[in-house]
Amino acid sequence: xxxxxxxxxxxxxxxxxxxxxxxxxxxxxxxxxxxxxxxxxxxxxxxxxxxxxxxxxxxxxxxxxxxxxxxxxxxxxxxxxxxxxxxxxxxxxxxxxxxxxxxxxxxxxxxxxxxxxxxxxxxxxxxxxxxxxxxxxxxxxxxxxxxxxxxxxxxxxxxxxxxxxxxxxxxxxxxxxxxxxxxxxxxxxxxxxxxxxxxxxxxxxxxxxxxxxxxxxxxxxxxxxxxxxxxxxxxxxxxxxxxxxxxxxxxxxxxxxxxxxxxxxxxxxxxxxxxxxxxxxxxxxxxxxxxxxxxxxxxxxxxxxxxxxxxxxxxxxxxxxxxxxxxxxxxxxxxxxxxxxxxxxxxxxxxxxxxxxxxxxxxxxxxxxxxxxxxxxxxxxxxxxxxxx
Numbered sequence: 001x002x003x004x005x006x007x008x009x010x011x012x013x014x015x016x017x018x019x020x021x022x023x024x025x026x027x028x029x030x031x032x033x034x035x036x037x038x039x040x041x042x043x044x045x046x047x048x049x050x051x052x053x054x055x056x057x058x059x060x061x062x063x064x065x066x067x068x069x070x071x072x073x074x075x076x077x078x079x080x081x082x083x084x085x086x087x088x089x090x091x092x093x094x095x096x097x098x099x100x101x102x103x104x105x106x107x108x109x110x111x112x113x114x115x116x117x118x119x120x121x122x123x124x125x126x127x128x129x130x131x132x133x134x135x136x137x138x139x140x141x142x143x144x145x146x147x148x149x150x151x152x153x154x155x156x157x158x159x160x161x162x163x164x165x166x167x168x169x170x171x172x173x174x175x176x177x178x179x180x181x182x183x184x185x186x187x188x189x190x191x192x193x194x195x196x197x198x199x200x201x202x203x204x205x206x207x208x209x210x211x212x213x214x215x216x217x218x219x220x221x222x223x224x225x226x227x228x229x230x231x232x233x234x235x236x237x238x239x240x241x242x243x244x245x246x247x248x249x250x251x252x253x254x255x256x257x258x259x260x261x262x263x264x265x266x267x268x269x270x271x272x273x274x275x276x277x278x279x280x281x282x283x284x285x286x287x288x289x290x291x292x293x294x295x296x297x298x299x300x301x302x303x304x305x306x307x308x309x310x311x312x313x314x315x316x317x318x319x320x321x322x323x324x325x326x327x328x329x330x331x332x333x334x335x336x337x338x339x340x341x342x343x344x345x346x347x348x349x350x351x352x353x354x355x356x357x358x359x360x361x362x363x364x365x366x367x368x369x370x371x372x373x374x375x376x377x378x379x380x381x382x383x384x385x386x387x388x389x
Contacts, residue, residue: 001027001385004085005034006076006100008051008093010201010233011278013037015116015163015374016091020045022378033083035076048079052234072096077103086385087111090135094118098127101134111136111384115377117157121148122312128153137384139377143367144320160376161369164278168285169371171263179268186258192226195344196269196288198262198279201232203239205275208295209335210243213273214251216340220348225270226254230262271347273340280316280327284364289347289357291328292316295335318360321367326360328353 003023007016017039023030024043032045041047049072073096080088080103087110090097101112114135120127121144128149131138138157140146141164149155183190195217199210210229217227231237240257247255258265262279266272266286274280274290283290294315314320318327328343330336346353 001029001086001382002031002033002083003087003089004080004083005032005036005040005089005091006093006097007034007036007040007091008096010037010051012091012093012116013039013051014167016040016089017043018163018166018374019089019091019115019377022374023382025375026378026382033079033085035072048076073099076100080104080109081107085110087113087381089381090114092116092118094127098130098134102130105134111388113137113139113377113381113384115139115160116141117145117149121145128155131155137380139380141373142317142321143369144323158376158380160380161371161373162281163373164281164285165365165368166371166373168263168282172267175264175267177264177267182264182268186228186256186261188228188256189226189254192254193224193270194228194265194268195220195225196265196272196274196283197227197229198272198274198283199229199232200275201235201277201279203235205294206232206235206240207243209275209293210240211246212295212335212337212340213293214244214247214255216273216337216344218251219341220344221254226256228265228269229255229257230265231257231259233260270349271344273344276315276317276329276331278317280318281321281364284318284327284361287358287361289327289351289354290318291330291340291343291347293335293340294329294331296332318364321364322360324360326357326364 005016007013013036016036020032020040020043033048034040034045035049037051088104090101104112112135117138117140118127132155140157140159141162143159146159149157180190197213199206199213214227231240237257237259266283266288269288272283272288272290273293274283275294276292280292312320314329315331316327316329319325330339330343345351347357
């Protein structure tokens with residue numbers, strides 16, 4: 001059968017590639033065409049557009065690159081119409097993908113399956129109307145989404161488990177590098193424990209968060225810790241150096257960067273400061289106590305607007321899954337150097353909240369369930385298509 005997939009960012013490329021491999025095991029004759037990235041290309045098929053040409057976030061960035069985005073939409077629509085796939089599989093990236101779902105449905109080309117549901121439980125809840133009209137089956141990776149879609153909106157979905165669980169387990173099973181070897185590879189200090197800094201995947205997030213994170217840890221760097229920044233994919237190390245130029249020489253002491261080594265870094269970290277997103281979940285799966293930090297401009301206004309706009313109590317996936325504050329969230333005007341410093345001290349091995357965080361992580365793992373999310377997606381899609389033939 002013919003499968004057309006659309007993944008609009010690095011994480012989607014990873015998840016889509018896993019689904020493609022699972023589909024190949026079910027359907028040896030599977031053909032793929034896609035918008036995606038290098039990982040999907042490695043599986044096989046025809047790349048129509050690399051996600052880097054379309055992956056723009058925020059109103060200003062989207063407006064500046066609108067011609068490129070519209071060109072990508074047109075080409076994608078034409079390819080689907082001409083190729084006539086047996087199904088379209090959308091992975092996250094709702095701004096672009098919901099437009100494609102609408103087009104494919106209205107043209108009556110093929111079923112539309114959506115893997116990694118749009119986070120309408122947080123904002124833009126009105127999108128449920130479009131999902132109901134244009135998506136034939138929604139595959140969720142977050143357990144609390146089942147009640148949201150099925151109980152609140154009476155829209156049946158499939159909870160397939162969370163792919164990050166499988167990705168972390170797969171990494172752990174093959175990663176054998178010791179702390180000493182990791183330190184030597186990256187020029188780290190072998191006699192100091194690591195505090196990992198995951199300051200976001202976008203330049204604007206890094207600019208807002210990184211300096212405050214570093215300054216909050218200054219007292220710890222006089223003793224037994226070092227800071228290691230996980231450079232985000234797609235962000236050049238030179239950008240980090242530009243941001244770090246705002247620090248004094250003393251503040252730069254015991255500070256290191258690693259590129260494309262987030263999982264190895266988390267394997268060796270004692271604690272972490274993390275912005276929101278999938279990184280909070282991954283950090284928890286590595287059992288690293290964390291503080292969630294997300295500074296914004298006009299913090300007081302943002303904190304006020306958050307109460308009006310967001311439909312959920314928390315921003316981190318850990319807390320959302322557990323439905324309680326397992327990890328401390330410091331958002332908008334709450335993210336100050338002093339607040340981060342105190343929250344970090346609480347989760348270090350000698351801190352008063354260290355064991356409570358680890359216990360919360362165990363609850364999160366139980367609620368996420370076991371391995372096999374990509375396989376469940378592939379199996380259900382394949383069986384649905386087979387029954388329609």
